[in-house]
Amino acid sequence: MNSYNIEKKDMNILLDRFLEDYKVFGPTRPGADSTFDEITSIKQLHLDYTSTVLPPKKFFHPPKETLFSFELKNDKFTTKESIQDKKILILGIHPCDVHAILKLDKFFSTDFSDTYYQNRRKNTVLVAINCVEPSEHSFCSSMGTGPYLDEGYDILLTDIGTKYLVEIGSKTGQKLVEGVNLRKATETDFHEKERRLKLMEKKIKKFMNTTWLPRIARENLDHEVWLDLGEHGGVDGSFPCLSCGSCSLVCPTCYCYDVYDTMDLSLISGTRNRELDSCQLLEYGEVALGDNFRRDRKDRIRHWMLCKFGAAAGGKNSSCVGCGRCIRVCPSKIDLTEVAKVIRGGKQR
Amino acid sequence: MNEYSPNLAVIKKVRKETHDTNTYTLEFSDKKLQKSFSPAPGQFMMLSLFGIGESAISLSGTSNNGSVTTTIRNVGSVTNAVLRLKEGDFIGMRGPYGNGWPLERAEGKNVLIVVGGMGIVPLRGVVNYIKNNRKKFGDLEIIYGARTPDDMLFRYEFEKWKQIKNTRLDLTVDELPIETTSKCKIGLVTSCFPSMKTHHKNAIVLVCGPEIMMRYAAKCLETIGFKDQQIYLSLERRMKCGIGKCGHCQIGLKYVCKDGPVFNYADIKPFIHPL
Amino acid sequence: MNEKPKIAIFKFTGCAGCQLEFLHLEEIFLDILELFDISYWVMVKRDNDETGWDISLVEGGISTPEEIEEIKQIRMKTKFLVAFGDCAIGGCIPSIRNWTPQLDAESQVYRDTSVIQSTKVFGIGEYVKVDAILKGCPAHRDTIVELLKSALLEIRPRLRQHPVCVECKFRDNACLITSKKMACMGPVTSAGCGAICPSLGRECEGCFGPMSNPNTSALASIFKDLGFNEKDIKRKFRKYAGMSPEFRKEAGH
Structure with a gap:
């Protein structure tokens, strides 16, 4: 595939090209609390962000969505699916998030295909950007999902000083840059990319040993760490879990959702909706007649961690990509990587 | 095709089972769909009542023309609303989902069925299947426990079941009303085990009921010589999708909806015995 | 449909904010009147029917002996009793005074406390059986509508309890x-x-x-x-x- 470079000050040219065909979304604030929002001018774009609150998952598997509407006519219900086919482009996705999307792609297509996810996904162009400044919570290098990307993108940008290196990853990507006056990338550009990414990798301070991790997690269902996290004082400087669900809601690979109907006041029409759910919430494990399969907090936090370690039903498709969002967002300062150390037999401080 | 989209089905018949449970005969409105529809015993359907919600329900039987029966007890919003439906009403239905009972593995073996309460529903199809393919199976023994004799489902079929060759039916209840004429025993299903005819040799056990009942039944069976691999359980979870996407029914590395609802006891043992 | 279900709205010790929230359902208020007969609501109606109700929304906590008597009367005449907002659920802001001795609380307001008959503030559930609660200070309008709709459909309202x-x-x-x-x-x-x-x-x-x-x-x-x-x-x-x-x-x- 082809490669180009573009002066940072000329990025508006590329953005204008994107805006011709797509609604463009990108990080709108610097720092770790950025959000992916609609971008209409280059001034709104902050490609130097370190992380966002919600991952780009929200574009394909949104927090809330309508599956179909229904209406009662002559004693029979008719349904009308609400399929989104808006074309969008997400600009500035980090490698970890691209990997998360690849996992969700697999998850939502195996066995049964999820129409809603697939539809949104196929109408989306991903313009990724390699990380040159990690957030303090990232451990992507341990998970093999960053800090640089070699798959899953339509276009890949890398900050190489005053310029971006622009690498094309798909036909859609190639088509998008045709007609834009970009220079061919030089050998020096690639050397600079190499240099910066090596430097970046050294800046990552968090690690998680993933060797045999799913198996170790499965074999430690009764480890005391779960009780510590759920009810006692927490682990390694953390507080006990609040069961607030934040970790799973900001996780780029968490997929669980709830389905419910709403009827409008006419009582003859309404919608079936789905909403992101979290295994940390008490209601998640409820079944008929008030029974609950994960009533204890320790069971809920254990279930989530197992899922992220690749030891739950989602398998690799729902396991961690090392983006660090759950660590940043946890009011109790619970750190997945520390828990992994403890179940591996490490000492608690 | 959109897997989440329910198909319209019509209620052909309603039969009252107990004060809070009915059996419904259902048929898809779409004739082509109806023709290709052949669920296996133990599989489940997602039933939709528009405006109220969707719920996973077991099938209690299939007939030759492809219509299915389901037996529903009032335990929540959807099931409560189902009980208000009458013949000719329409509902939404999609499926069948899940794996069903391991009937092929049961061939040539003695079959022991241990059920509690609503657990009889997904196993009624197995009893009928064995009746229709009697030569393929060894002896059949059914142990059925309910709260009271009046809570027992399919009572009108018990005589027919007993007449199936080499079949034993053992009934037990938690309590007997004083003025009852019923000859039911009192006790848990496990209390029927001592008088059980099925020996663990060359047998397969199919268990369904409240999880606590299954937990103890499986434990007791273990102590009398049954191997974990011989025991199959059908689990219940509140499924939101039925197709392994919503996450709610996860048990260890499995989804109840996709990998179950019928599991070999050996595979799920650590997860149904809480630590 | 048969006769419209009768609704009553009552207020005890609280600020009337929950009732106002109900009134704020302006854009769908007429639709609600299509489905329900609001037969008792002192705040908005001159003629109030006191014979009995299908659903009673009770706002406010209970803080005097008279209120205890009244809530019991309401319970007797109501099929489905809703604790409408935090005050009715657990006393809410007025219950902050429960943390000080009753006499101190009364003397802060009244010079002569000998004529004051007041109790600690509790939710209505302290005295009568409550069938449903609508959380919030004030309860959110969407949850009010959800509860009313569910009552018509005879299903459990989807009022999530997560954080x-x-x-x-x-x-x-x-x-x-x-x-x-x-x-x-x-x-x-x-x-x-x-x-x-x-x-x-x-x-x-x-x-x-x-x-x-x-x-x-x-x-x-x-x-x-x-x-x-x-x-x-x-x-x-x-x-x-x-x-x-x-x-x-x-x-x-």
Whole structure:
């Protein structure tokens, strides 16, 4: 595939090209609390962000969505699916998030295909950007999902000083840059990319040993760490879990959702909706007649961690990509990587 | 095709089972769909009542023309609303989902069925299947426990079941009303085990009921010589999708909806015995 | 449809904010009148029918002997009794005075307390059986509509008991505790408001009361770690639901 470079000050040219065909979304604030929002001018774009609150998952598997509407006519219900086919482009996705999307792609297509996810996904162009400044919570290098990307993108940008290196990853990507006056990338550009990414990798301070991790997690269902996290004082400087669900809601690979109907006041029409759910919430494990399969907090936090370690039903498709969002967002300062150390037999401080 | 989209089905018949449970005969409105529809015993359907919600329900039987029966007890919003439906009403239905009972593995073996309460529903199809393919199976023994004799489902079929060759039916209840004429025993299903005819040799056990009942039944069976691999359980979870996407029914590395609802006891043992 | 179900709305010790929230259903108010007969509502009607009701929404806590008598009367004439808002659920803000001796509380307002007949403030559930609760100070209009619709459909209303954090994340908000070091009650507070305050950069005050199974002691330790003193933390838990079993320990018992 082809490669180009573009002066940072000329990025508006590329953005204008994107805006011709797509609604463009990108990080709108610097720092770790950025959000992916609609971008209409280059001034709104902050490609130097370190992380966002919600991952780009929200574009394909949104927090809330309508599956179909229904209406009662002559004693029979008719349904009308609400399929989104808006074309969008997400600009500035980090490698970890691209990997998360690849996992969700697999998850939502195996066995049964999820129409809603697939539809949104196929109408989306991903313009990724390699990380040159990690957030303090990232451990992507341990998970093999960053800090640089070699798959899953339509276009890949890398900050190489005053310029971006622009690498094309798909036909859609190639088509998008045709007609834009970009220079061919030089050998020096690639050397600079190499240099910066090596430097970046050294800046990552968090690690998680993933060797045999799913198996170790499965074999430690009764480890005391779960009780510590759920009810006692927490682990390694953390507080006990609040069961607030934040970790799973900001996780780029968490997929669980709830389905419910709403009827409008006419009582003859309404919608079936789905909403992101979290295994940390008490209601998640409820079944008929008030029974609950994960009533204890320790069971809920254990279930989530197992899922992220690749030891739950989602398998690799729902396991961690090392983006660090759950660590940043946890009011109790619970750190997945520390828990992994403890179940591996490490000492608690 | 959109897997989440329910198909319209019509209620052909309603039969009252107990004060809070009915059996419904259902048929898809779409004739082509109806023709290709052949669920296996133990599989489940997602039933939709528009405006109220969707719920996973077991099938209690299939007939030759492809219509299915389901037996529903009032335990929540959807099931409560189902009980208000009458013949000719329409509902939404999609499926069948899940794996069903391991009937092929049961061939040539003695079959022991241990059920509690609503657990009889997904196993009624197995009893009928064995009746229709009697030569393929060894002896059949059914142990059925309910709260009271009046809570027992399919009572009108018990005589027919007993007449199936080499079949034993053992009934037990938690309590007997004083003025009852019923000859039911009192006790848990496990209390029927001592008088059980099925020996663990060359047998397969199919268990369904409240999880606590299954937990103890499986434990007791273990102590009398049954191997974990011989025991199959059908689990219940509140499924939101039925197709392994919503996450709610996860048990260890499995989804109840996709990998179950019928599991070999050996595979799920650590997860149904809480630590 | 048969006769329209009769609704009554009552007020005890509270601010009438929940009733106002009902009135604020302006755009669908006429639709509601199509489905229900609001037969008793002193705040908005001159003629009120006191013969009995299918649904009673009761706002306010119980703080005098007369109110105890009245709520019992209402219960007798009501098929489905709803504790409408935090005051009716657990006393809410008026119940802050429960933490001081009754005499001290009364003397702060009245010179002669000998004629004052008042009790500690509790929710109506202290005295009568409650069939449903609508959390919030005030209860959110969407939950009111959800409850009324469910009553017509004879199903369980979908009133989620999860924390505000869930709604906050749905809105892509940065966490106020971790990012701004604010003492936000979100992680122990029931959702239903749509995370209004955190979305505007203000910490959650806890006005929807406790969520299901909150870990209050963990949040109190987190607040302490953020540098808040014990008095402030106590006040946070006392403010809206200090009487609730979930918050009572951190509120100072």
